[in-house]
Amino acid sequence: MLKFLDAGESHGKALIAILDGMPSNFNINIDTINKELKRRQMGYGRGKRMEIEKDTVEFLSGLRGTKTTGNPITMIIKNKDYENWKNIITEEPKSSEKIVVPRPGHGDLVGYFKYGTGDIRDSIERTSARETAIRTAIGALCKQVLKNIGIEIRSKVHSMGNLFDQDVNLFDNEVYNKIDNSVVRCYNEKVEKSFIKKIDICKEQGETIGGCVFISIKGVPIGIGSYSQWNRKLDGILSYAVMSVQGVKAIEFGNSMDLSLRGTTFNDEIIYEDKKIKRSTNNCGGIEAGVSNGENIEFKAYVKPIPSVKKNMKTINLKTRGEVLTRYERSDVSAVVPASIVLENVVAFEILKEILNKFPSDEFYELKRNINYYRDTVYKR
Template sequence: MLRFLDAGESHGKALVAILEGVPSNIKINVDNINYELSRRQKGYGRGNRMKIEKDRVEIWSGLRGGFTTGNPITLVIFNKDYDNWQNTILDEPEDTEKIGIARPGHGDFVGFMKYKTGDIRNTIERTSARETAIRTAVGAICKEVLQFLHIDIRSRVKSIGHIIDKEVDIFDDTIYRVIEESELRVFDKEVESKAKKEIDKLTLEGDTIGGRVKVEVKGLPIGIGSYSHYDRKLDGILAQGIMSIQGIKALEFGNIIDSSMIGSSFHDEMYLNNDRVYRNTNNSGGIDAGISNGNNIAITAYMKPIPTVRKNLKTINLITKQNTTTRYERSDVCAVVPVSIVIENIVAFEILKEVLKVYPCDEFNTLLKYIEEDRK
């Protein structure tokens, strides 16, 4: 079974993960993992933290000669900012100034109330989206394995706030190259210009902005997932993975939100051609009854505005028990671009995990053989 456990704090010494269940005999290029990490650090509207960090992964176990051995893979990303924060992180809590002002929309309040450590700093260190760096590294390994299985995952930014990009085919390499070169990962240059101006305006105003991300999976065989039990449904599994990302508040599979809600116009009609089933639409997002149906898996994720704003929102000091206004801690203005990369890699982990449940193999060439036979 594919699984991982990660650990580490935002300003701690390192982020660490142990990934178990990757089949043996797969060539892993660490440069590809670092490429995914670099994609996550980009994007118009990012804060100063990304000027400090230059994320690079170290693999401490599970590879020999660049090939997976079937043993657990240990991944480590060192935090460069730890050098600036180690006194705060290592000092006894009573030796540092405790944080009591909770930012509305952040995990500050609930973490303080649940764990009762008396200092929001402990919550900040783990709720931070910095944790997604190590999850991206885990997903990057899974993404590489999926590519060997001819399963491709791509994403784009669908909107920044209410500024919406045009619909395009992200599996058209020419189109996707334009998206990858865009600072906002959009296709339309006019949309990019408008969105940049909006981000600049909100930066000056001390505010933040969210948006939507579209992710698609191409090449997934029919039959991944199951309707037999609630916790085996593919859409439920993918939803849990994506919703676990900081800031994601809603998901759409396929094209339900803006549809007519009329059955005869919504459902994807099927046609048989040379013993293969085709559909001209993908309103269900490639999943029926919790099982992949052969179409692209298509998901739109909605990210809320980042809760750390410089504007004076009303809040509470949980230590002094007084009404006050929010505090500011270094943050992004817009993180829709990096979250699109995080989503790609988290989806890669979840997809590979489900593929290995249908095709349980400890060795890669056997896995590839089984999948290719089913595709015939």
């Protein structure tokens, strides 16, 4: 079974992960993983932390050269900002240095009471979205494996606040190149300017802004996931992963929130065309009864505004219980653009995990043979 654990604090020495269950004999392109990490750091509305960090991954185990051995893979991303924070991170804080003013919307308050360390700093370090850097590295490796078995994952920013980009086919390469070259990862040039202006206004006002990310996954064969048990449903598995990403508050598969659709217009009619079983629409987002149906798996993830705002908000001092104004800690104006990259990679891990559950394989070419045979024969049943 493919699984991982990750560790590390936002301003600690490094982020680290151990990935277990990766098939052997897969040749990893480390440069591609680093390019994915760079994609995560880019985008309009990012804060000054990204001017410090230049994320690259180092492999400590599980590879011989650039080829997987089947052993657990250890990955590490060092934090350059650690040098500026090492005294704060490594030393026991004095009573006067402890943070006791929680920011609304963060994990500050709940972490303070759950773990009882007496310093919100301990919660900040692990709840930070900095953790998504190592998850992106894990997913970037999984994306490489998926691409080599005919599965590709792409994304775009669908909305920024109440502004929306148009719907496009992400697997039109010309279209997708345009999206990837946009600083806000949208297609329409007029919308791009509106997104940028909206972010600029929020920055001037001391505000932050949320939005929506659209993900499309092409090439997942019919039959991944299961309805036999509640915890094996593919949409449930993907939802769990997506909702675990910092700032994501909702997920919508296909057009499930379009209240104008009725039973006969929402459900995707089954057709036989060009000697293939297809759907005339994809309102269900490629998943029915918790199982992939062969169409693109598509969903929208809704990202809330970042809680760290310069504009004053009411909170309390946890020691005195007196009302105070919230404090500000360095952050982005919007996390929507980087979230699109993070989510691509987070779901890559989950898709590969479910592929390996369906086609257990210790070696990559065994996996490739098994899935290719399945694709060739499944519709002959």
